[in-house]
Amino acid sequence: MMNTSSHLKAQASCPLVEHFLRRKLSKENFDRFIPNRSAMDFDFANYALTQGRKRNVDEVTSASRKAYMTQLAEAMNQNRTRILAFRNKPKALLSSNHSDPPHQQPISVKPRRYIPQNSERVLDAPGIADDFYLNLLDWGSSNVLAIALGDTVYLWDASSGSTYKLVTIDEEEGPVTSINWTQDGLDLAIGLDNSEVQLWDCVSNRQVRTLRGGHESRVGSLAWNNHILTTGGMDGKIVNNDVRIRSSIVETYLGHTEEVCGLKWSESGKKLASGGNDNVVHIWDHRSVASSNPTRQWLHRFEEHTAAVRALAWCPFQASLLATGGGVGDGKIKFWNTHTGACLNSVETGSQVCSLLWSKSERELLSSHGFTQNQLTLWKYPSMVKMAELNGHTSRVLFMAQSPDGCTVASAAGDETLRLWNVFGEPPKTTKKAASKKYTDPFAHVNHIR
């Protein structure tokens, strides 16, 4: 005690010591009407008197920036309006200095869309095949959903909710192994177990053609590209059929050594993506000029998946971007630049990826999965953050199809149910106008040159 006081006396000229001495004196002579200099923040006072007005003139452009500025001001204790202080508040100062900034979330510019967690409709799908390599569900642009249940193809009109049977295939030819609508939504291709493909006019409900000779085993994948119908078979072959020509086979793509289970044309119709049971994805180039060589080499070959690739989806807002999903032994979603052949990203999902769909209005990707959760997962692209997980199916969700307006997704699983999910939300008005205009087009039944 004596040493401390003598030490303080010895350094009386030190400003810090003077500060303490003055503070002690001020405590003894406390007055409500005289400002307490030791309690005042002179730096803040100087700032408030000189630059404070300047800040008021500034206009904050966006809500998120305003929220950020508010949070920053609170963290730096700049929200005070008073300059003079009449009492020394050491506890308040200490707590203010050491307290954590508030954890409130900044105001988001875009409110998150509500995604219903339950399917809005459940339809019975008795006899649907629980086969990973088939493609038994498709939603046409005329708002008719086609589904193959065993030997029979059913059409469900989404506008009216009515169901009707299109065709029951003979036992020797069936069962149905794939279906795919033409771009105008008026004709349906039906792939069969006996390697044939039937073409049906769904306006008059009659068969117009049978394609033969392209494959030696069942046709599990189909993809239309205007008047070209591409078929993928259990024999690993991919055949381009021009349905206007009597001898329809115009091209054969050889590259897969096992069953072709995924087949998708890009929106421009210039590139074809194929996935197979050999764990390989091929990108093929479609040239309109017929060449002398009917067999063509692939553009790219992706071998990074470690299981069968059935899920393929071309990105609608970024040309040349392809999303692929691997089966049980892989469980990954990969993104490819099909111009350069580079793998841009790979995301582990934790289970078999059966199907993939891009949103038409937002940068989102929907995936359907198998064992153990049998869920649909909605991802935000490109961060690949999970936005929603949709449960309800009790078996692997093999098939997904998107409505023409882009809002609703139909999913079918081995639990023999067809579920409709309002997962992508309401479309923008412009998109809706464009969509409705497409259907009312008087020449919709005529093939357009694109």
Place this chain on the structure above:
Amino acid sequence: MMEQEIWVRVTRAAAKRKASTAMGIDEDRLNKKRVFLGELLNVSNVNLLSNLN
């Protein structure tokens, strides 16, 4: 050819068929009970039922 994506799972139809043989119920009558693409209603979906488009 290896079927690497095969999962053997008993569907409801298979389970019913198995049950019908045990109980001696006629399979034709059993099949008629299910409506193709018929609406399956449950409690959680009734409130959310809405028209498409």
